[in-house]
Every structure is written in structure tokens, then in C-alpha cells.
Amino acid sequence: MAHILILDDVPEILDTMGTFLSAYEHTVSVFTDPRRALDNFPLSHFDLIITDALMPHINGDEFICRLNEMIAPKRIPIIVLSGGATDNKNKSLLNNILKNVDFFLTKPVAPDQLLDTVNRALALQTQSTKDKQFEAVRLGLYKSNARRVL
Amino acid sequence: MNSQERQRHKMESLGQLAGGVAHELNNVLQPIFFAIDTIQRRSEGDPLIIESSQKITSCVTRAADIIDDILAFARQDSDRLDFLNINETFDHSLTFAVGLLPKTIIVHVNAEKRPSYWSWINKTDLVRVFTNLLSNAVDAMNNKGDIHVSLKYLSILSQGRSKPDIIGEDLAPGQYACISVRDEGGGLDTTELESIFDPFFTTKDIGEGTGLGLAIVYNIIKNWHGGIEVEAIDGQGTEFSFYIPVYRTGEDSY
Known part of the structure; x- marks a missing residue:
């Protein structure tokens, strides 16, 4: 199943969400500090990112921006689970985040809804890979015995 | 102070x-x-x-x-806007407002589902908008009949062009949620249509309406950088549609 990076500054959320997603056969790596998440990101392969919006040290919009720079030109789906920082004093932060992520949820999210969003996010990536393979086949670039495709 | x-x-x-x-x-x-x-x-x-x-x-x-x-x-103060999921806020506010209507009114709801669409709005104000529009519809139908409420999403392509009849400032190009409330009452004539959003304008009898309801609705929608339009066919009903800007995730860009 998928390897998921989870970032939230509340340790209890990380613990319980980690246990919840592990029960559905996902592997999770959890971080309370966005700086550590960014340091560790290149060391493993991740299929999905779930992150808070308002965090100490690096805010959600900057974290996502830096993460997307590291991921490019590939795409990894990002889900934001925001803790209710929905005031208009955070307007530019939230608008920036929304533009650069795939799903936006607010706390407290029901476990079913999170699982459904995780499945949809992972399906996006699978579909995207299939589309790219199809494109590669069309262009004569895809070799079925290749170990890694694009 | x-x-x-x-x-x-x-x-x-x-x-x-x-x-x-x-x-x-x-x-x-x-x-x-x-x-x-x-x-x-x-x-x-x-x-x-x-x-x-x-x-x-x-x-x-x-x-x-x-x-x-x-x-x-x-956050009843209209200047305070919240970043809210449109479908969820629509359901919540409409359910609340419909609960206040007489049982002789049937409300038909048709909402397009877009879970990743958000907007800067205010929940209390959306309830106020629905309460005003629904109560006008109920009055127009003499307390019995069908009201149709819909939510759909659309794009406005160029400044003020595709929807020239929207009252308020020209809407900037972009995606909008369009919420409509349609009644099957007597409609409005041209003179009434022209003054409908003016404060203290009312078609109701003295003591039955303040004439402020639609002026309040207009101010709320304007505060959300949206627009409002009204379509009335004399004798056949009235439809109010308001447009609010949509902010969305990149889910569809994969």
C-alpha cells in the first residue's frame, strides 16, 4: 500500500491518525516539525502527504511550496487538514495553500471521510501514472520490461 | 467611544x-x-x-x-468572513432556514456536489440570505406551494460580459457558485423589478414587511464580492440567483 508523510504539531493527532491509517495497510512517517519533514522527505519515497495548515517554524503555505519544489517535475498528492484557521486574517495563506494542494479538509475530520479522501488522492496518482504510460506508449517511449517508467 | x-x-x-x-x-x-x-x-x-x-x-x-x-x-458581524466549504455551508444554512417555513410549503433542493470548492463567506449571513429569500417566496405564494432551490457551479469568462444583468459590481472572471431560489408565485412587474433592492421598498401591506430584506441580501452578497440577479415572469413566479466566488484545490489538475 502507500507510504504517507503526516505533519501536524499536535502529537496526539499524529499518533491516532498514524494508527488509523496503518490499520488500512498504509505505512506512515509522522513529523511534528515541518523542518524535519523537509529534511527527511528526500530520504524516502512518499505516495501522499497529509499536512496541517498553521504550524510553528514554517507555515503551511511555505511548507507546501518548498515540498512541491522538491517533488517537481513529479506530482505527489497533498491533503491539507486545517485546524480551523479559517479567519480572513489568514486569507492569503489559505488561498495560497488551496491553489497548491489537491484536497482541503477541516478538523475534526471523520475517519471515514479522511480514508475516502486518501483513497481518492492515491487514485489520482495511479491514474496520472497510467496516463503518462499511455502517453509514453503513444510516443514509443514506453518499454514494458523497463524497471522504472518515467 | x-x-x-x-x-x-x-x-x-x-x-x-x-x-x-x-x-x-x-x-x-x-x-x-x-x-x-x-x-x-x-x-x-x-x-x-x-x-x-x-x-x-x-x-x-x-x-x-x-x-x-x-x-x-x-462572527455575526458581516465583515468577518470564514473560509467555508460551499456544499457543506449550503446544506447547513438551507436546512436551518427551511426549518422555519410553514409545513404547507414544499422545498425542492437540487445541489451539484463539489467537495473541493470553498469560498470566503459567513454562515450566519447565508442563513439570513436564505431566510429572506424563502420568506419572500412564501409570501408570494400565499403560504402554500413549491419552492425550488438549486446550487450549481459555473465560470464567468470575461469581466461583466457573460452575465451583464447581474446587479452589483461587475463580477471578475472566474468560477462562481450560483445559488437560486425560485417560487411559483405571482412574479413581479417591471417597475417592481427596478426598485426591488432599494431599502424600504416593499410590495407587502403596511406592517407586513419592512422593505429591508432584499437590501440586506444585496449588501451581504456584495460583501462576498458576489452578484445577484432576479428574473421574474409576471404571474408565473420569481427566481433570485446569487453568485459567490469559488476557491478550489488543484485536484482536477492531475
Whole structure:
């Protein structure tokens, strides 16, 4: 199943969400500090990112921006689970985040809804890979015995 | 400081306090939600554990609703906008407003589902918009009949061009949620249509309407950088449609 990076500054959320997603056969790596998440990101392969919006040290919009720079030109789906920082004093932060992520949820999210969003996010990536393979086949670039495709 | 300023100041502090408390409480509720799922999965079918955890789930859901309501109350001041999911806020506000209508009115709802569409709006104000539009519709139909409410999403391609008849400032190009309330009442004539959003304009009998309802609706929608239009066929009904800007995630860009 998928390897998921989870970032939230509340340790209890990380613990319980980690246990919840592990029960559905996902592997999770959890971080309370966005700086550590960014340091560790290149060391493993991740299929999905779930992150808070308002965090100490690096805010959600900057974290996502830096993460997307590291991921490019590939795409990894990002889900934001925001803790209710929905005031208009955070307007530019939230608008920036929304533009650069795939799903936006607010706390407290029901476990079913999170699982459904995780499945949809992972399906996006699978579909995207299939589309790219199809494109590669069309262009004569895809070799079925290749170990890694694009 | 006069009493109006004092009241405003008080509401502002209350809004800030409520926002902070909501943030903290949501962070506390979230782990409970996940932990219940784990407990249920490990319960090995024990009915007492399953029943107890279902109770905890409904309490957590109720607590989350209370936090939402406190936030909405603390932000009654129309200048305070919240980043809200459009479909969820539409359902919540409409259900509340429909609950106030007489039982002789049937409301038909048709809402396009777009879970990743958000907007900068205010929940209390959306209830106010629905309450005003629905109560006008009920009056237009003499307290019985069908009202049709719809939510759909559309793009406005160039400044003020594709929808020239929207009242208010020209809408900037972009995506909008269009919410419509249509009644099957007597409609409005051209003279009434022209003055409909003017404060104190009313077609109701003296003492039955203040003539402020639609002026309030107009101000609320304008505050959301939206637009409003009205279509009336004399003798056949009236439809109010308002447009609010949509902010969305990049889910569809894969």
C-alpha cells in the first residue's frame, strides 16, 4: 500500500491518525516539525502527504511550496487538514495553500471521510501514472520490461 | 467611544476568542475521532464496546457542531468572513432556514456536489440570505406551494460580459457558485423589478414587511464580492440567483 508523510504539531493527532491509517495497510512517517519533514522527505519515497495548515517554524503555505519544489517535475498528492484557521486574517495563506494542494479538509475530520479522501488522492496518482504510460506508449517511449517508467 | 463602537469592539474580541478556542478544541476532538475507530476495530464485535464508541462518536460530532455554531454566532458581524466549504455551508444554512417555513410549503433542493470548492463567506449571513429569500417566496405564494432551490457551479469568462444583468459590481472572471431560489408565485412587474433592492421598498401591506430584506441580501452578497440577479415572469413566479466566488484545490489538475 502507500507510504504517507503526516505533519501536524499536535502529537496526539499524529499518533491516532498514524494508527488509523496503518490499520488500512498504509505505512506512515509522522513529523511534528515541518523542518524535519523537509529534511527527511528526500530520504524516502512518499505516495501522499497529509499536512496541517498553521504550524510553528514554517507555515503551511511555505511548507507546501518548498515540498512541491522538491517533488517537481513529479506530482505527489497533498491533503491539507486545517485546524480551523479559517479567519480572513489568514486569507492569503489559505488561498495560497488551496491553489497548491489537491484536497482541503477541516478538523475534526471523520475517519471515514479522511480514508475516502486518501483513497481518492492515491487514485489520482495511479491514474496520472497510467496516463503518462499511455502517453509514453503513444510516443514509443514506453518499454514494458523497463524497471522504472518515467 | 460610543455604544455602537463599543459593541463592535466587543464582537471583534469575541470573534477572536471564539476563533482561538475553536482551533484548540478541534485539535482536541480530532484524536478522539481516530481513536474511536481503532477501539471499534479491536472490539472483536463486543456490543457494549461498539455501542459505547458510537455514543462517543455522536458526542464528538455534536461538540464539533457546537464549535461551528459558536464561531458563526461570534462572527455575526458581516465583515468577518470564514473560509467555508460551499456544499457543506449550503446544506447547513438551507436546512436551518427551511426549518422555519410553514409545513404547507414544499422545498425542492437540487445541489451539484463539489467537495473541493470553498469560498470566503459567513454562515450566519447565508442563513439570513436564505431566510429572506424563502420568506419572500412564501409570501408570494400565499403560504402554500413549491419552492425550488438549486446550487450549481459555473465560470464567468470575461469581466461583466457573460452575465451583464447581474446587479452589483461587475463580477471578475472566474468560477462562481450560483445559488437560486425560485417560487411559483405571482412574479413581479417591471417597475417592481427596478426598485426591488432599494431599502424600504416593499410590495407587502403596511406592517407586513419592512422593505429591508432584499437590501440586506444585496449588501451581504456584495460583501462576498458576489452578484445577484432576479428574473421574474409576471404571474408565473420569481427566481433570485446569487453568485459567490469559488476557491478550489488543484485536484482536477492531475
